[in-house]
Amino acid sequence: MARYAKEAVVFMLLEYARTGDLIRSVTRWSEQIEYDTENVYILLDSMDEE
Secondary structure: OHHHHHHHHHHHHHHHHHHOOHHHHHHHHHHHHHOOHHHHHHHHHHHHHO
């Protein structure tokens, strides 16, 4: 679970660095998780491979 949280934070920080909009960055992460549950499984599967 800690790795999952870390990946979420890294995504948000990278998005923030790209856009300069922290709220939009968090919203973008939320959209990826809430509206496309397949993304959660992809992320979890990629963690298992490492």
